[in-house]
Amino acid sequence: MLKRVWDLEVLMFDINLLSKPGLQFEDMPDGTISFIKEKVEIVENDTIVKKEQKVWEKIKIMPTINLYTVIFIAIVGVIFYPMISKNSFSIQIQSERISQDVVIDKVLKVILQSKNDYIIESIQFFNGNILISLTSFDMPLMKLLQKELDVEGNGSVRIFGGNNNYSMIAKLPWEILNNNNSITSPETFFDIVNIGKNVQTIISQDEIAMRGSISDIITIFLQLANAERLQSNEMVIHSIDADSLIFAIKLSN
Amino acid sequence: MPSEGGPLISNFGRIKSTNDFNFKNGNFTDILKHILNESQEELPRIQLSLDYNNIFLSQTNYNSEDFISWQKSQISDSEFGTIFHTYSFPFSNENTLLNIHFSKELKTSIVNSIQDVYGELRTINIGIFSAEIGARQWFHANQLESYVIWKLGKNHVDQLLIVRGGEFQSLVTLKRLNSSVKVLNVIGASTLMDKIVEQINTWSNNDLDEFIHIERVFIYSSEPNSKDLKSVLESEISNVILLNPFEVLDKTTKEKVNPLKGATYAETGVGFRGIDV
Numbered sequence: 001m002l003k004r005v006w007d008l009e010v011l012m013f014d015i016n017l018l019s020k021p022g023l024q025f026e027d028m029p030d031g032t033i034s035f036i037k038e039k040v041e042i043v044e045n046d047t048i049v050k051k052e053q054k055v056w057e058k059i060k061i062m063p064t065i066n067l068y069t070v071i072f073i074a075i076v077g078v079i080f081y082p083m084i085s086k087n088s089f090s091i092q093i094q095s096e097r098i099s100q101d102v103v104i105d106k107v108l109k110v111i112l113q114s115k116n117d118y119i120i121e122s123i124q125f126f127n128g129n130i131l132i133s134l135t136s137f138d139m140p141l142m143k144l145l146q147k148e149l150d151v152e153g154n155g156s157v158r159i160f161g162g163n164n165n166y167s168m169i170a171k172l173p174w175e176i177l178n179n180n181n182s183i184t185s186p187e188t189f190f191d192i193v194n195i196g197k198n199v200q201t202i203i204s205q206d207e208i209a210m211r212g213s214i215s216d217i218i219t220i221f222l223q224l225a226n227a228e229r230l231q232s233n234e235m236v237i238h239s240i241d242a243d244s245l246i247f248a249i250k251l252s253n
Numbered sequence: 254m255p256s257e258g259g260p261l262i263s264n265f266g267r268i269k270s271t272n273d274f275n276f277k278n279g280n281f282t283d284i285l286k287h288i289l290n291e292s293q294e295e296l297p298r299i300q301l302s303l304d305y306n307n308i309f310l311s312q313t314n315y316n317s318e319d320f321i322s323w324q325k326s327q328i329s330d331s332e333f334g335t336i337f338h339t340y341s342f343p344f345s346n347e348n349t350l351l352n353i354h355f356s357k358e359l360k361t362s363i364v365n366s367i368q369d370v371y372g373e374l375r376t377i378n379i380g381i382f383s384a385e386i387g388a389r390q391w392f393h394a395n396q397l398e399s400y401v402i403w404k405l406g407k408n409h410v411d412q413l414l415i416v417r418g419g420e421f422q423s424l425v426t427l428k429r430l431n432s433s434v435k436v437l438n439v440i441g442a443s444t445l446m447d448k449i450v451e452q453i454n455t456w457s458n459n460d461l462d463e464f465i466h467i468e469r470v471f472i473y474s475s476e477p478n479s480k481d482l483k484s485v486l487e488s489e490i491s492n493v494i495l496l497n498p499f500e501v502l503d504k505t506t507k508e509k510v511n512p513l514k515g516a517t518y519a520e521t522g523v524g525f526r527g528i529d530v
Binding site: 013015016017018019021022023024032033034035036137138139140164242243 | 296297298303308331334335338339340341342343350351353355357358360361364365367368371372373374375376377378379382421
């Protein structure tokens with residue numbers, strides 16, 4: 001009997017308009033939005049300040065010998081920092097970095113979902129980082145995106161604004177590979193990519209800029225990914241309107 | 254609040270909003286502050302049930318992403334997607350979808366208000382769907398083979414939510430006229446709906462002892478002192494039950510709640526989702 005009751009419950013619509021719009025599934029995560037934490041954080045910050053004050057008071061009464069020890073450790077740290085940073089620290093950071101496939105997947109999702117929910121101000125692919133800038137008047141959506149894009153968990157996604165006009169800036173790790181595979185000329189680019197007849201193209205000395213629908217631009221993006229050239233050159237994506245994007249690839253010298 | 258005997262109602266009531274009240278102009282914050290002052294909750298966790306008037310409903314008869322996209326382009330202009338979120342719920346046969354269109358601006362205003370009071374918003378549900386959760390949690394409607402939630406509305410415009418075999422069958426909007434019942438809108442199947450509407454018509458002619466084809470009818474109105482609700486109850490239809498949460502829930506106060514007044518709280522059902530009553 002219990003099983004029957006459970007079955008009946010899951011067959012009814014479980015409406016929660018806080019969840020992500022679109023087709024709703026039984027196992028969709030709930031969309032709880034909490035601002036309780038932020039309030040608590042203020043309290044926690046007060047505690048931290050008080051703790052810091054106590055520590056500082058303790059430092060003040062440290063014996064002189066301990067102060068010398070601290071100075072000695074600091075000097076040793078400065079002298080050996082270059083060696084330490086080249087060895088253990090850099091290895092640790094590399095190991096924590098997420099794979100470029102995950103980053104590509106995140107960026108693709110940002111482009112795909114942009115049609116109705118937010119505007120892509122820019123997505124810039126530089127050596128070191130992808131910088132994503134979005135605007136929307138939908139704060140819950142921005143919060144969801146923030147969670148989605150904060151892949152490293154270091155808070156490198158920020159939301160600004162108010163009065164139903166919000167901006168988001170996100171930074172994802174990215175590496176431009178220097179492996180002689182760079183796209184140096186339009187000919188090389190068009191050997192790899194078939195842009196389709198509906199895409200407008202402007203070619204300049206150092207850049208190929210294309211304007212097309214979201215699906216056209218994603219097709220170009222995926223062709224570059226399949227040819228393993230996505231990490232060959234610097235690129236930029238902008239929104240023009242709800243249906244079209246500009247995609248520019250900087251030619252290497 | 255939780256207790257050994259199940260949930261305990263510590264406070265309840267109505268708040269009179271200002272005449273110019275509108276979610277979109279941010280007045281919801283004042284209402285929330287008022288509620289929180291009354292309830293003395295330090296960590297406010299909120300479940301919201303919106304009136305049906307705050308959303309639009311539609312139905313898609315074919316469950317396919319391509320078709321939905323095509324249909325969307327046919328029935329709405331390009332601005333629609335920038336103004337509304339659309340949530341689509343598959344019916345049990347998975348071929349038909351119930352679509353709920355919810356204003357993005359309204360959602361943002363609600364979330365901003367929750368932020369203003371440092372609260373936590375857990376759910377946004379919709380009137381009669383929330384009442385249906387109440388029927389399951391308070392009156393164990395999920396153990397019935399079939400049931401209807403009947404909301405008596407203003408100006409004799411009612412809503413019916415029909416459930417059979419644990420599955421949502423249809424949502425009906427109807428208007429009771431002097432000598433007949435006019436169906437204004439149907440989402441879902443119409444088979445069972447036709448029979449129930451016919452029986453409501455029979456009741457309006459003072460000639461119904463029991464709803465047949467349906468095991469139980471849970472009835473409520475959000476209007477205080479609804480004459481129509483009183484009239485249905487006085488008809489003593491054998492399988493009609495007033496959806497009054499206070500009949501099954503304990504309170505911290507000894508205040509007695511008039512059953513008709515109690516039924517105006519039927520749409521608080523979503524707050525009891527997942528709670529053993």
